[in-house]
Amino acid sequence: MVSFSATNRDPLTTVLFDALSEHMDIRHFTWRFAILGHYDVLNMHWPDHLTKRHGRLQTWVRWMLYLLLMMRVRWGRPVLVRTLHNLAPHEGRRGVELGLLRLTDRWTDTFITMQPDPPLSTRAPIVFIPQGHYRDVYQKMPRREALAKRLLFFGIVRAYKGVPELLDAFAESEDDEMSLRIAGRVLDAEVGSAVRAAAAKDQRVSLHLDWVTHDALAEEIQLSEMVVLPYREIFNSGTVIVALSLDRPVLVPEDQTTARLRDEVGPGWVFLFQPPLTGRDIEVALASHRLSRPSDPPNLSAREWSEIASAYARTFEEAIHANSNS
Structure with missing residues (x-):
């Protein structure tokens, strides 16, 4: 059982x-x-x-x-x-x-x-x-093209996931073509207030702070050019694997777990940053991905x-x- x-x-x-x-x-x-x-x-x-x-x-x-x-x-x-x-x-x-x-x-x-x-x-x-991996879950869903320079955070919005810090880092970038989508249910009222306040200051940011169905989540991920997950700690993240299962690159903090995952799935899919996240980290990761897009999907054969x-x-x-x- x-x-x-x-x-x-x-x-x-x-x-x-x-x-x-x-x-x-x-x-x-x-x-x-x-x-x-x-x-x-x-x-x-x-x-x-x-x-x-x-x-x-x-x-x-x-x-x-x-x-x-x-x-x-x-x-x-x-x-x-x-x-x-x-x-x-x-x-x-x-x-x-x-x-x-x-x-x-x-x-x-x-x-x-x-x-x-x-x-x-x-x-x-x-x-x-x-x-x-989650490829079998999403394989029958319609495929969507990514919107240029659209970034996504998805998942339950908790304090340890660093969403307010992501919004602060995104605000450092002056690239008007970039956009940021936050999609996920809020469990912490204080974190939710901070997220809403930061988003209200930047018209490039859009929020969906509610439960996201499987179909809607697949669409949110595919419409994004990169998924950004600035967690303060990562032991295991199914969220990262979900993004990779839909062939979207991820930007995550560098540690033993994420470095091992980067080597496992192949070049061009897992981008690492040294916390705290900055606007420069986001711009460099996105530019690197756009410069050398992988021809092969992430290698998830071990999963x-x-x-x-x-x-x-x-x-x-x-x-x-x-x-x-x-």
Whole structure:
């Protein structure tokens, strides 16, 4: 069983579930089945999504359900295999919720990480399985030509993603032909206010601060000449892979993860900058891309879902075997 429901809107959950279905009997998450049903493996994604609710009563009910789930995992012994999308929740957790998440870490039997050599302190086995691409998700959608010098940020607008800093850097450029599109739902009211205030000062900036459907997202990406993601930290970013899956170059901060990705996909697709982002960084990256456009699409051959599903299946089997011998 995977820890996301059938209504989850992240495209990763759809392609991963479909790929795993070729190898095993798999179910979406429901609280009833998670606590009372029979299953061999719980593949946990984003545990903080299961612990948070709006309202005090709903929050306490959710915490109690989650504690029951962890007790089921600990003593009922379905194997807990956790896929790490981030090293820590994007929004800080405290008190009871933090304790539940730490309990999850302590009782995880195997970690799956999307980056090799993650900075984890654990006795549990760590297995590297890369983030898969999204070409199959978008292959049937109409192709669109990019608008000249159009830049795009997309995804949920969170503090760590540096959207206000992106707007400040964009404002440094005096190129009137450039435009910037921000597309994504705002979770932090303070960040949202800062984004709206900065955009109001520059007519080259347009905003869509709401949920973006798969079809609309594909169009937003294809209409852009470059995607700019000035995250303050990147452990794994499905957003980068989405852009590359639609053959759009990305500008991202330089670190071990992004440098490795640049070498993997080939020249001309991943452009790096040293934080903080400046207007000059944007202009140089865009000019470099326009000067030598790659003739081949990004090389995402190491991210085929058939191979990823096989690796998941092997990991589950090894975790079950290790659990039966403990």
